Structure formats: C-alpha cells, structure tokens
Amino acid sequence: MPVRIKKYSGEFEEFSEEKLECSLVRAGAQEGDAKAIVQKVARRISEGMETRVIYRMAMRELRRASFAAAARYDLKFGLMRLGPAGYAFEKYVAHVLKHHGYEVKLNQVIRGRCVEHEVDVAASKGDERILVECKHHEKPWVQCRIQTVLYVKARLDDLSQVFTKAMLVTNTKFSQQAIEYGSCAGVDLLGWRYPDQGSLEWLIDTKKLWPVSILTMADPRIIGLCIEAGLLLLRDVQALSVEELRVRLHLSRQKALRMKREVEEILGGEAS
C-alpha cells in the first residue's frame, strides 16, 4: 500500500524507496548501507509524513554508517547555512565557478546604459563574459521565481556592452515559469537539481567543492569566521595545518583539530 509524503513545497507525493536510496548512494553511501538505511526508515514512515522528518531519520542512520557520506548528504542544508546575508553564497558560487575554469571577479560596480550596477560575480571563459547573479534562500521550499529572472534579463540588457550573457544561480529550485522564461530569454539558470546535466550540486560534487557549512562541528559563529577568513571550501581548510587553522580562524587548538579531522574524514580517503 503506497504511502504519500509531504514535500517541502507542501505538495504530496508517493514515498519512493528507490528515490531515497538513490540520494543516499549519490551522497557516497555504500549500496549495502543505503539499502539497509532505506529499510529502517521505510518501516517508520507514515501517511503525510514530512520530507524533512524522513530526511532527518535517514541522516541519523547514514551518520552511523558513514560520517563522510552523511556530511555530503547534508549539502542542501549546508548551502542554506551559508546565509543569511547572502554575501557568503556569492563568494561560494564564485569559488565553484573558478574551479570549473571560469575567471571570476566579485562585487564589481559596472556602469550600464542607464545606471551603475552592483554585479555579484563577473565571470569569463573563452569569449563569454557572464553576468552572474546569485540568489540565496534560507528555506528549502522557497523557489527562485520569474521576477528574479526578469530582473536579471533587464540588468543584462542595460549591461549588454559589457556582458555577453547572464546566469542566475540559486541554492533552491526554480519555478516552472522561471525556467520557461529563462530558456526563452537567454538567461542561464543554475540551481538545485537544475539543469538536469550540470546542476549546482553536480558542479560541487564532481570536484568535491563542498562548503565548510556542511561540517557538523560548524555552528553559525564558526561558519562566519570561515567566511571572513576566505575559507569557504573544505578543500581550503584541508590545505592548511592545524596551527594555521587555529590562527586564521581564532579557534582553540581543540576546535581546529576537530575541524581538520572532520574535513579529512570527508575528503581524506578519496582520490581527488
């Protein structure tokens, strides 16, 4: 008998064991572990249960099986914790694009035909000069709406002498109308699970560009310190010694050690 669960958007859908297993495997859980977790979780799911609750159960089980996989499974929430100011998300997106071969410049003020614009990220690759607008949401169910895509398009039009195209990056999903307009008006959209090929989490996962905000030891204060110090990626933390970490982040030796260990646990054992 199929059970319906409640998504973040408020809509209902049938609970799918396959879908849950797939997301666990994608996060790096062994197939056997993933199957066992799904079995455990499935037994406790009831009609109308919220995705959030199911996610938390799976997360708890996954953490027991693989700490590293659990951290990566938490990417969606890690990206949310980059808020609230939003500036950290812009910086993070710039890092991700840089690791994918773009040249990036942050927070440029550029004169357009009508007015000056504050451009989150100016990226270039080959002949393309790309106006990148970042839209950070703190709630998973908040979609990036058409209004934002429209406004990026008008900004591109005003800056058409400087940029050849525009890209809108968000940590959540796009509304159907936003997608429709974006592809018609020539604004590239990059978000959670969008587009099918080369979504934001794909860009992150394939190059292990996970943000420090997925660390379980990173509370808002520590995330803030990392952002200030320009340490947005686990990779950046990995490159530093415990002593350097301690000094750059003003952490106790114990906390620096814990951070370093957690980062190694997630990144360490894998070929990069």
Place this chain on the structure above:
Amino acid sequence: MPVRIKKYSGEFEEFSEEKLECSLVRAGAQEGDAKAIVQKVARRISEGMETRVIYRMAMRELRRASFAAAARYDLKFGLMRLGPAGYAFEKYVAHVLKHHGYEVKLNQVIRGRCVEHEVDVAASKGDERILVECKHHEKPWVQCRIQTVLYVKARLDDLSQVFTKAMLVTNTKFSQQAIEYGSCAGVDLLGWRYPDQGSLEWLIDTKKLWPVSILTMADPRIIGLCIEAGLLLLRDVQALSVEELRVRLHLSRQKALRMKREVEEILGGEAS
C-alpha cells in the same frame, strides 16, 4: 538651537516647524490649528526623537482639532494597512487610476513573447496601453528598489506587443537608483511624494479617493470585510445607506452607523 530628529530611514535631519505645519495644513487643518499643534509638539521634541513619535503626537493633537484632517493626515499609514496580502493595494490603485480617467482591468493573465504574465492592472487612456505593476510595502522605510523597476522593464519587453508603456506604483518611496533607471528605461514611477507633480497622494487627495483603511474605527477585520465587499474608497461607503453597509459588511448596526458617521465627518462637509 536646532534639534535633529530620526527619520524612518534611520537618517537624521533637522526638525523643521515649517515642514510639520505644512503637512498638517496639507491634510486639511486650519492654519491657526496647525500653528498651535506645531507649537505644542515642538516643545516636547528632543534630540534624536523618531519621526514616528513626533507623528503620533501631532496626530493626537490634530484629532482634537479636526477629526477629518487627522484621518487624512493618516493616509500614509492607511495605505500601509491595505496590506499585507498586497492584493487590496492593487485593487485600490486600479480605483485611483479609474477616477483619473483610465480604463482598468485587474489581474489579467496575458501571453508575452516568452511566457504568460499575471498583470496586476492593465490600464488604458487614449492610445496608451499601460502595464501597471503594484508594489505594496507594510513598513514606511522600505523603499521600492531598482530590482523591481528592472523586472517591470523586462516584463514590458516581453509584453511589448500588448502594452505601450509600464508604470510601477508603490505606497512608499523609490530608491535614487530606481528613479534613475526608471526615467532612463521608460518605466513611469508613481509613489509616495513621487513624482513632484502628480504623486500617488496627490492623485488621492485631489479627488478625495481616501481608502477605508484611514478610518479610526477600521481594524484589520473590518478593512478585510471592506476589501472583500469591494468597498475600498470612503466615497464608496458614502454612497451606501447605513442599512446597506450593515448588510454588505456583516456589521452590527452600531458599527455601520459609526463607520457612516466617520466617513461623513471626513468627506461630508466639503464640496467634491
């Protein structure tokens, strides 16, 4: 010795007796009354006092002198109370435009080049077909920003086969950048004290199109009932008998009577 007061925006400015007097007279206070109120209020102003506090003191005094003038002085807050859904503000703006000779249609869904758009108000006058976007703010210090003007411009572009121009209406102020972009990109802006000639409150005051939300007896529930019943203007209420009011708004006879009296007190004695 000049005293500095704190504006809604958080900025400071020198308190001006003339400015306060001017706003009271504009609301309909007799010149003598206005002067007397300013004297009373000025004595109690201290360095750094907030505009909001001064406004409340003036309002209290004005109410004693002229109930009708006090209600109109409250227009800015009356417009804010049309929220929070924003839909009431769209309806209200449509009414104001209609009384100024526009033909208006509310909440049209219109197919553009790329996507369908929900258009708040489609207005026309002569050869002009105007896409009207309404932006309601519940806090007086929230400005209408350039992002909104950009997005209206892109919407107009997508709907350029249907509309000849765009207008953005807000109940607060526009940022300097929004004004700069709007006038360059051809989006008409209409807001609080903007433009100098023909601002939103000018359109309202000159034709006595005050909203029901300026009534002191109108709590959020009553405002909601009025909106549902399509009674957005005091003029609409004036046109009904106490009995009609009672039935249309599901009010007690006593409340209907009180509403009717208050409306008469504001509109009644004046030539329209």
